[in-house]
Amino acid sequence: MDSVAISAELALSILVIFGVIWIAFGWWLGRNNRTIDDFMLAGRNVGFAFASATAMATWITSNTTLVAPQLTYQFGIWGMIGYSLAALGLILFAPMAKRIKALMPHGYTCGDFIRKRYGFGAWIVFLIVSLCYAFGWLVSLGMAGGILLSSLSGLEYFWGMSAILVICIAYTLLGGLKAVIATDFVQTIIILAGVVLIAWIGISDIGLETIYTSVNEKSPQLLDLLFPAAIMFLFNNIFFGIGEIFHSNVWWSRAFAFKKDVGQKAFLTSGLLWLPIPIVTGFIALAAFSLDVYPASADMIGPLIAAQILGKVGAVFVFIVVFSALASSLDSLLAATSDLLTKDIYKGLVRKQATDLELFRFSKMAILIIGLVTWVLCIPKLTTLGSLLNFTGAFVASTIFPIVFGLYFKRLNGVAAALAMAIGTLCGLVGYFTIGFYVAALIACAVSLIICLVGMALVNQRYSWQQLQSED
Amino acid sequence: MKLLQSLCVILLLFTSSLSKAADSAGALMPSEQSSSEGYYTLRWDYSRANFSILQMSRDQSFAAIEQTYPVPSMQQVTLSGYRDGQYFFRLFDEQSNRYSNVVAVTVQHRSLNTAFQLFALGLVLFIILLSILLSQSRRRDR
Numbered sequence: 194m195d196s197v198a199i200s201a202e203l204a205l206s207i208l209v210i211f212g213v214i215w216i217a218f219g220w221w222l223g224r225n226n227r228t229i230d231d232f233m234l235a236g237r238n239v240g241f242a243f244a245s246a247t248a249m250a251t252w253i254t255s256n257t258t259l260v261a262p263q264l265t266y267q268f269g270i271w272g273m274i275g276y277s278l279a280a281l282g283l284i285l286f287a288p289m290a291k292r293i294k295a296l297m298p299h300g301y302t303c304g305d306f307i308r309k310r311y312g313f314g315a316w317i318v319f320l321i322v323s324l325c326y327a328f329g330w331l332v333s334l335g336m337a338g339g340i341l342l343s344s345l346s347g348l349e350y351f352w353g354m355s356a357i358l359v360i361c362i363a364y365t366l367l368g369g370l371k372a373v374i375a376t377d378f379v380q381t382i383i384i385l386a387g388v389v390l391i392a393w394i395g396i397s398d399i400g401l402e403t404i405y406t407s408v409n410e411k412s413p414q415l416l417d418l419l420f421p422a423a424i425m426f427l428f429n430n431i432f433f434g435i436g437e438i439f440h441s442n443v444w445w446s447r448a449f450a451f452k453k454d455v456g457q458k459a460f461l462t463s464g465l466l467w468l469p470i471p472i473v474t475g476f477i478a479l480a481a482f483s484l485d486v487y488p489a490s491a492d493m494i495g496p497l498i499a500a501q502i503l504g505k506v507g508a509v510f511v512f513i514v515v516f517s518a519l520a521s522s523l524d525s526l527l528a529a530t531s532d533l534l535t536k537d538i539y540k541g542l543v544r545k546q547a548t549d550l551e552l553f554r555f556s557k558m559a560i561l562i563i564g565l566v567t568w569v570l571c572i573p574k575l576t577t578l579g580s581l582l583n584f585t586g587a588f589v590a591s592t593i594f595p596i597v598f599g600l601y602f603k604r605l606n607g608v609a610a611a612l613a614m615a616i617g618t619l620c621g622l623v624g625y626f627t628i629g630f631y632v633a634a635l636i637a638c639a640v641s642l643i644i645c646l647v648g649m650a651l652v653n654q655r656y657s658w659q660q661l662q663s664e665d
Numbered sequence: 666m667k668l669l670q671s672l673c674v675i676l677l678l679f680t681s682s683l684s685k686a687a688d689s690a691g692a693l694m695p696s697e698q699s700s701s702e703g704y705y706t707l708r709w710d711y712s713r714a715n716f717s718i719l720q721m722s723r724d725q726s727f728a729a730i731e732q733t734y735p736v737p738s739m740q741q742v743t744l745s746g747y748r749d750g751q752y753f754f755r756l757f758d759e760q761s762n763r764y765s766n767v768v769a770v771t772v773q774h775r776s777l778n779t780a781f782q783l784f785a786l787g788l789v790l791f792i793i794l795l796s797i798l799l800s801q802s803r804r805r806d807r
Contacts, residue, residue: 422703425775427787428788486735489743
């Protein structure tokens with residue numbers, strides 16, 4: 194089977210056209226950014242429609258367009274369902290967004306919360322966890338760009354990855370969070386229309402019965418509900434998704450940026466709308482067996498099938514949809530990680546007296562630095578997307594209970610929270626390397642909960658919520 | 666004379682290692698692997714043949730070919746959804762009627778008991794998390 198559906202020239206042309214559009218849009222939106230609040234939090238004034246769209250578009254990423262088909266190809270029915278349950282992260286974050294806005298109406302980052310709630314030690318552990326995750330996700334997105342282009346056009350991985358990174362860095366740099374949210378809105382419409390169209394054509398052209406018969410004949414384990422690794426994967430993925438959202442500044446910055454009382458409704462709506470999307474994108478992978486399409490690497494299966502079903506025109510369409518999905522997450526993550534570097538590391542550690550103008554300038558430089566580091570890390574393409582993403586699962590899942598207890602209970606102290614995150618992550622990584630990528634988050638979360646509970650049983654701290662609103 | 670013999674031995678060893686290197690560079694790889702998840706990747710690097718089909722059989726002699734797979738041009742393929750058992754693979758070049766070497770994959774899925782234990786652990790953690798969020802949100806709303 195030839196994996197090249199469109200020419201490299203055509204793929205690059207589309208990339209350049211969309212790149213110019215997004216960059217120009219970013220510049221136009223960001224032309225009135227004057228303060229750090231404008232750049233980092235879109236003036237803290239984002240309404241319900243944009244809020245829901247940006248939450249949904251950011252969560253539709255390489256996860257849903259490339260990794261959901263990969264995991265369906267590897268784990269079958271459970272892979273598909275398990276992935277869709279990552280929506281629980283958005284749904285459960287809804288009440289937390291309301292709480293965050295109420296506790297810290299003038300907050301900037303999740304790091305602010307950890308530092309004020311748990312102190313310096315826990316904050317350092319959290320920053321390490323958070324930056325490891327952010328770079329893991331950024332690298333996975335850059336890799337996904339390269340994989341997408343090489344699957345559909347045969348263009349070398351290096352060039353596809355580099356082009357997508359350059360475009361996203363450019364418009365995030367010009368427009369800040371306003372550009373990110375506005376492009377997310379447009380990208381959501383493109384992604385939703387594309388995903389529905391591809392699935393509809395796929396099912397009507399091939400037929401559900403043919404798909405079922407082929408999978409049952411060629412790869413029967415994928416239909417087996419007692420598939421051990423897939424059963425392990427189910428809750429692992431749920432906790433990975435929850436950990437990603439609960440701890441990440443991508444979502445906290447949105448909670449701060451949305452208008453009062455908008456966050457809870459927006460996260461709930463976006464979660465419910467997101468839920469069926471991995472089912473649709475994952476289902477496409479099951480058509481591989483009736484189409485006789487077998488990928489070089491499991492993470493290439495989504496675009497390969499879509500291109501096979503829709504032909505050359507379809508491949509162009511798939512390219513635009515997946516590119517939009519990647520861009521919508523990459524820009525959000527760039528902006529959020531830059532916020533973390535600016536507010537937590539630069540202002541928190543390096544230059545405590547920095548003015549708003551200095552922070553505004555540094556946040557732009559941070560986007561460039563993060564982009565450059567991501568590009569370097571993407572070059573070797575060390576593993577598949579699914580494995581890379583789930584590696585970060587050990588980090589993020591260890592933060593779930595320290596954050597939840599930190600938001601709702603006064604009792605948990607900084608030492609217990611730091612130990613829960615550090616030891617939880619280490620145990621999750623042991624599980625990753627000794628059992629498989631599909632248990633890392635679950636183990637990290639369980640260990641972290643036990644440490645939090647022991648910590649609360651041993652020490653009864655009476656934290657004052659007013660400290661969260663204090664200036665540094 | 667001894668020096669000449671030693672030189673001959675060195676030369677033989679050198680040529681033999683060279684020919685082994687050439688064989689392994691052109692082989693379907695890895696020659697043996699095991700999988701606990703039913704998916705795995707096979708790679709090959711052949712410049713002298715144009716392999717387009719991967720054949721799978723349950724016996725090493727390929728008396729009965731159970732599946733054939735058209736393979737990607739990227740000289741690597743990932744297959745999934747295999748049940749417990751041993752599977753043998755070889756590549757086939759339709760034009761020159763040539764076969765590659767045979768490789769074996771052993772699939773042994775993880776224990777279902779362990780899977781259910783981890784599932785139960787996940788369920789308990791999820792119920793705890795959900796209870797905290799629901800009860801605390803209601804309390805704060807009131």
